[in-house]
Amino acid sequence: MKIFAFEPTRELTRFDSRGATIGGVARASGAVRVSLLQLAADAVVGAHPAASPQLFLVVAGSGWTRSGEEPRSPVAAGEAALWDVDELHESGSEHGLTAVIVEADAIEPLARPRL
Numbered sequence: 001m002k003i004f005a006f007e008p009t010r011e012l013t014r015f016d017s018r019g020a021t022i023g024g025v026a027r028a029s030g031a032v033r034v035s036l037l038q039l040a041a042d043a044v045v046g047a048h049p050a051a052s053p054q055l056f057l058v059v060a061g062s063g064w065t066r067s068g069e070e071p072r073s074p075v076a077a078g079e080a081a082l083w084d085v086d087e088l089h090e091s092g093s094e095h096g097l098t099a100v101i102v103e104a105d106a107i108e109p110l111a112r113p114r115l
Contacts, residue, residue, distance in 0.1 A: 001067035001089065004080045004111040006057070023110070025080075026055055030105025037099045039063060044092035050083040055102040055109065056091060063093030082109055 009023035031052075039045070039061075056065060062076040068088045075081060075097075083089045091099075 001065065001070070001073070001087065002082045002109075003065075003073050003075065003114045004082065004109045005114045006078050006080065006111045025057060026102060026110055027108045028102060028104035028106065032102065032104040035101040035103075037101055039091070039093040039097050039099075041096050042092075042094060043096070045090055047088055047090040049086045049088050050103075052085050052103045052105060053107045054083045054089075055107050056081040056083070057100045057102070059098050059100055061093060061095060061097030063091060063095075063097040065089065065091045079114065080109065080111075082107065 006025060007023060010021065012020040012022045037045070057080040058075050058077050060077050062074065064072040064074050065081040066072045066089065067083060073081070081091070
């Protein structure tokens with residue numbers, strides 16, 4: 001599992017826009033599925049293998065992710081976990097979170113891995 005941190009990259013000014021920034025999240029190819037996941041306080045999505053490469057992008061709140069038996073890695077809004085196909089993974093939150101999940105044949109995050 002890799003953890004990525006996303007930051008807005010530029011101001012959006014077209015179409016009389018103001019107070020908005022935009023930045024890329026990922027490039028995906030092949031069959032693509034995008035889902036919205038909401039975790040309540042103390043929720044867990046149990047360990048299961050990824051059916052395809054999967055990007056777990058937290059858009060609100062915070063929580064944790066992990067791969068296999070690795071220790072939990074904290075994630076918060078603006079950060080994402082990326083799992084490979086068949087990678088055993090789970091996620092959860094103590095206080096609740098909302099995440100966008102992108103599943104595709106291939107995913108290339110448009111961010112640098114978090115150190």
